[in-house]
Amino acid sequence: MFAESGVEVGIFEAGIGGRLDATKTLEPELTLLTSIGADHEELLGAEPAQRLHEKAGVVPEGGKLIASSLGEELDEDLRKFARAREIDLTILDLPEINPEAPAYHVANEALARAGAAAILGTTAPGIELTHTEGRFDCGTVHGVPFIADVAHNPTAWEAFLDAVPDGTYQGVVSISAPRPPDELAATLARHAELFDTVITTNLTVRPAQNPLDLAAAISQQGVEAIAIADPHIAFEDALDRCRNMGLPLLVLGSNYLVVDFLAWVSKVGQTR
Secondary structure, eight states, X not given: OTTTTTOXXXXXXXXXXXXXXXXXXXXXXXXXXXXXXXXXXXXXXXXXXXXXXXXXXXXXTTOEEXXXXXXXXXXXXXXXXXXXXXXXXXXXXXXXXXXXXXXXHHHHHHHHHHHHHHHHSSOOTTOOOOOBTTBXXXXXXXXXXXXXXXXXXXXXXXXXXXXXXXXXXXXXXXXXXTSOHHHHHHHHXXXXXXXXXXXXXXXXXXXXXXXXXXXXXXXHTTOOEEEOSSHHHHHHXXXXXXXXXXXXXXXXXXXXXXXXXXHHHHHHOEEO
């Protein structure tokens, strides 16, 4: 369909891994590798190096790969992988961090620009990657500031919460089943200073981990949590708590939760 429509450059996501992902049949001209998240471990492996090999496995022999730096050890592992398969590898230096943007935004923008330059022969001047809906999405709803991010695995939760400005927030979280509640609970506990209270809730488009179980797991880690099954009621309750206590709002845990939240915000009125 893309070819018949005259598309000159198509961008496809390798949804799970790469070595066994359907996108491998495309034999891509260029592959971009952003990070090695702790996700789909039952398929890709528990160790970062295992997941790296699975993800890099989407690159055909003799292909071209541009990667964000993954740290000294994994970068060297990737170089060995590329040499064995005669892959033309470029590992980008860590870009200068913009204090006004999350580190993962800065790294991903640098990777996107490097990919554009490699395929189009241009640095794509005039393209401003200032806002991506759902990624560190900042705005206000009825006067309450919020930050929402589609981070949906432990690596992404950690990166998001590391980037959140210091302060105290009201949280709303949910995770899709069957992801273990303990993973999110442990991440929130490491950033307990950010949260006054966390509300756990459901998702509207797919099964979620039971909010009661998730709230129990979070509470056991020392972070106050309550369960509200209906996400729209959860958002309303969180908004009331924010108003009463003068707190901003954090929404994270599942990309589906952020879709629900932003849809709700668009109905009740917002600014970004």
